[in-house]
Amino acid sequence: MTKKLSVDLKLFCPREDCPYRNDSKNKITKDGFYTTKNDSERRQMLYCCGGKHRYSETTYSGLWGKQGSFKEYEQAAKLFCYELSADTIADILGKDVRTITTWLLSMSKKSKLFHETMC
Ligand SMILES: [Zn+2]
Structure with a gap:
């Protein structure tokens, strides 16, 4: 944890x-x-x-209007860190793979911006 x-x-x-x-x-x-x-x-x-x-x-952030909850975004990001594919994450969370791919791309863009700003 x-x-x-x-x-x-x-x-x-x-x-x-x-x-x-x-x-x-x-x-x-x-x-x-x-x-x-x-x-x-x-x-x-x-x-x-x-x-x-x-x-x-x-x-x-790119997550505007993306029909997910903060909890789901966090779960998708954590599962992606364990190197699970978007297909697997979609299956686990019961979402469409296109939805998961959009979430992951949006979060990665925002994370990159955060890193570039802070570091
Ligand atoms: Zn302003």
Whole structure:
């Protein structure tokens, strides 16, 4: 079992047409929650103070509107780390292989961006 880290990361505006996109001096505040029909886990809404707009934590992640729960995304990512194929993961989670492939590609893009930003 892995231990979860409690790290307070700096938030950045991801909106491409915002003049404060990726600006480390721009303030981002938490601005409420919402749930989706596929996930009872609350999702964070954020507010870009410079650009004066709200956005969801998943809006610009590629997982926006992808009909999965955070738990399912986490399970798919963990199973992929054990080198299971998208077909096998789809079978285990009872999803279509195209759905799993889309989730994995979206998570890998966001992970790459996270790595490039933080490292
Ligand atoms: Zn913004």
